[in-house]
Amino acid sequence: MIEEKFTFIDLYCGAGFGARGLVDAGGAPLLAIDAWPLAARTYKDNFPGAPVICTRVEDLDPIAVAKKYQPNLLMASPECTSHSVARGGKPGCESSRRTALHILPWIRALEPRWVIIENVSRMRLWKRHPELITGLRDLGFGPGHLTEVLLNAVDFGAPQSRERLFLIGDRHALAPLPSRIVAAPGCVRRSASSILDAPGTWLTSPVYKPGRAQATLDRAARARSAIGRDQSYLMVYYGSDGAGGWQTLDAPLRTVTTLDRFALVERVGNVDRMRMLQPTELTKAMLGLDQQHQIKFGNRRQRVKLCGNGICAPVTSAIAAALTRANSLESHSRLELNPSPTQRANRAACLA
Structure with a gap:
């Protein structure tokens, strides 16, 4: 102590x-x-x-x-x-x-x-x-x-x-x-990869699926054009983004805000699959190595806001x-x- x-x-x-x-x-x-x-x-x-x-x-x-x-x-x-x-x-x-x-x-x-x-x-x-x-x-x-x-x-x-x-x-x-x-x-200095929960913890969905917003598809295309087909990355929503709406996992996470803005994209077989980062992961981004703090009340949107604030x-x-x-x-x-x-x-x- x-x-x-x-x-x-x-x-x-x-x-x-x-x-x-x-x-x-x-x-x-x-x-x-x-x-x-x-x-x-x-x-x-x-x-x-x-x-x-x-x-x-x-x-x-x-x-x-x-x-x-x-x-x-x-x-x-x-x-x-x-x-x-x-x-x-x-x-x-x-x-x-x-x-x-x-x-x-x-x-x-x-x-x-x-x-x-x-x-x-x-x-x-x-x-x-x-x-x-x-x-x-x-x-x-x-x-x-x-x-x-x-x-x-x-x-x-x-x-x-x-x-x-x-x-x-x-x-x-x-x-x-x-x-x-x-x-x-x-x-x-720690990278965004250090906050990710274990693979398989959260459900994912295909990036390229019917109904996906064109802006999301454009971000995915820019990322893949830059880093190739197999590397995982984070899609970044909201804000002016000179980096094209994405970032690599070996860089620090960009600023956590009160809005849900980060999606993890991974290559599974021949399919790009994605999921939003979860409050458990955003909490790690706020704490560094300290894992004593817990954000467990409220719905998912509210817990994201608690982290961003x-x-x-x-x-x-x-x-x-x-x-x-x-x-x-x-x-x-x-x-x-x-x-x-x-x-x-x-x-x-x-x-x-």
């Missing part, structure tokens, strides 16, 4: 993939909040010792929460859909974007040492993004205590190419926070390790020499 180093509260927690990374790094969840009942239920299933509140973050009083919980770290993954290019030409929703600003009252009330805020890279283009940065600086995350980095999950051992923006803060850093986060020594666990694990080791850990220990009775009770409860 990893020794507990810190406690955390998880806002917009989703299914808990990001929390899994923090736990792997020695964290203990004190509280999680998400408005989607299925996400809240999944989080509770994976972290049964952590209270989970199913409501909108902005509908809770952070001051009241602070009377019960004093976390070392606050993690938040505010809504990203209105920043994302995945919306195509659809206009964004400003109330959705504003969820990022709802984090500030929580930081003010809880006074965590560390903060981790995750979103898509285009959040930096939001007109109120500077307001978020200014708010964080006013709350103690000034120069040297806040860094803004783009991290790709594949660089941290997740078999998925998923680049996201992270705002990372440490109120009590003894040295300026690094401008980049690196993976632990020995971390290897998550943060890859190896990334949050690497961030937490960077924050809690070396001089950060030394300072953290000094600050926690005399924890309050509430802090001791919270830690005992979440570790029980």
